Amino acid sequence: MKPGSRAVHAGRHPGRRESLAPPIVQASVHVFDDLDDYDEVAAGRSPGHVYGRNSNENTGWLEAAVAELEGGEAGVATASGMAAIYVAILALAPRPVPILFQRELYGTTIALLREDFAPLGYELRPADFTDLGAVERGLPGAGLVISETITNPLCAVADLDRICALARDARVPVLVDNTFASPTLFRPLEHGATAAVHSATKYLGGHSDLVAGVAVGSGEFVRQSRARSIRLGTTLGPFEAWLALRGLRTLALRMTRHSANSLRLAEALAGLEAVDRVHHPLLEGSPWQPVAARLLPEGSGGMLAFDLAGARPAVQLMLGRMRLAAFAASLGGVETTISYPEITSHRGLTPEERLELGILPGTVRVSTGIEDPEDIVEDFVQAITAG
Numbered sequence: 001m002k003p004g005s006r007a008v009h010a011g012r013h014p015g016r017r018e019s020l021a022p023p024i025v026q027a028s029v030h031v032f033d034d035l036d037d038y039d040e041v042a043a044g045r046s047p048g049h050v051y052g053r054n055s056n057e058n059t060g061w062l063e064a065a066v067a068e069l070e071g072g073e074a075g076v077a078t079a080s081g082m083a084a085i086y087v088a089i090l091a092l093a094p095r096p097v098p099i100l101f102q103r104e105l106y107g108t109t110i111a112l113l114r115e116d117f118a119p120l121g122y123e124l125r126p127a128d129f130t131d132l133g134a135v136e137r138g139l140p141g142a143g144l145v146i147s148e149t150i151t152n153p154l155c156a157v158a159d160l161d162r163i164c165a166l167a168r169d170a171r172v173p174v175l176v177d178n179t180f181a182s183p184t185l186f187r188p189l190e191h192g193a194t195a196a197v198h199s200a201t202k203y204l205g206g207h208s209d210l211v212a213g214v215a216v217g218s219g220e221f222v223r224q225s226r227a228r229s230i231r232l233g234t235t236l237g238p239f240e241a242w243l244a245l246r247g248l249r250t251l252a253l254r255m256t257r258h259s260a261n262s263l264r265l266a267e268a269l270a271g272l273e274a275v276d277r278v279h280h281p282l283l284e285g286s287p288w289q290p291v292a293a294r295l296l297p298e299g300s301g302g303m304l305a306f307d308l309a310g311a312r313p314a315v316q317l318m319l320g321r322m323r324l325a326a327f328a329a330s331l332g333g334v335e336t337t338i339s340y341p342e343i344t345s346h347r348g349l350t351p352e353e354r355l356e357l358g359i360l361p362g363t364v365r366v367s368t369g370i371e372d373p374e375d376i377v378e379d380f381v382q383a384i385t386a387g
């Protein structure tokens with residue numbers, strides 16, 4: 001099956017007289033006939049669920065679906081994207097090792113590395129992953145590589161084919177946060193990554209109504225990740241898992257529309273005098289376009305950013321004039337939303353650190369929704385050019 005069909009069917013195949021749509025099995029514990037019966041399920045020899053912190057019916061279906069979409073052997077669903085990243089790092093690097101990571105990783109991921117892993121003895125090696133020389137220099141002795149498919153907010157695309165090949169030669173596992181692309185546009189495991197993680201809060205769920213995460217990879221990676229999630233108590237609840245799977249069913253359709261809309265908006269913004277620069281991986285003239293066109297031939301999803309001339313006051317004015325797009329510090333929903341990295345995702349950085357990453361006082365991030373493209377473009381154009 002192609003990814004679009006897989007998104008519709010993966011993870012649950014209702015049998016005779018079962019409901020076509022999955023039920024919500026809102027329970028914390030299951031009942032067993034006898035000791036042997038319990039033992040069978042607890043040891044994983046028979047399918048089933050014992051206790052809600054370990055697993056539940058709805059997370060089981062969601063995990064199977066995302067694993068199938070990503071081409072992994074298995075998956076584990078967690079209470080948030082951050083929980084998925086946490087357990088995935090612990091599964092791949094249970095003891096302190098040097099971690100080579102893309103310096104533009106999501107801010108809380110960097111905070112996790114700095115505040116929780118570094119004090120345990122993990123050495124942190126941030127690098128510009130669009131510079132393969134920097135990756136090569138960071139690899140010797142490293143125990144883990146962490147990258148994102150598309151960076152936040154400036155939408156750079158590193159050459160994950162080459163990075164995974166370099167890491168494979170150095171025998172270092174690679175963890176890819178695939179949140180911005182989603183598995184209908186990019187599947188990290190097919191490009192040599194060891195494991196992939198998602199904030200399912202974003203495109204997988206797709207409707208801005210849940211917080212969840214998923215990690216996928218080999219059976220052993222998922223066993224290790226799940227064991228940590230059970231001990232930490234970060235298992236996803238049944239209702240959130242049900243919502244995420246419901247959202248996932250339309251993933252391919254949404255990603256196609258998000259991709260077309262973001263490129264259309266990027267092109268329109270690039271023509272405005274008040275916009276200094278547009279950051280979209282597939283926009284003609286983007287430094288990331290050649291790599292992005294190879295890795296993301298079907299589109300790069302809904303994310304883009306632009307630098308507004310006039311800095312913060314101009315951003316404030318624009319926000320006040322927006323009619324359709326909302327100022328909301330998340331992404332990946334059906335609605336077009338705007339974020340201002342200086343005070344949202346990158347507020348923890350100093351102005352110098354932001355500048356080093358290319359985030360300016362006029363940088364605006366857009367998560368393009370699935371509305372009609374004319375309406376999105378018109379909304380931004382009028383808000384930026386009015387007055």
Ligand code: PLP
Nearest residue numbers: 080081082106177179199201212
């Ligand atoms: N990874 C990326 C790329 C993100 O953008 C986010 C959240 O914005 C996360 C991980 C964390 O996900 P969550 O908020 O679901 O914990």
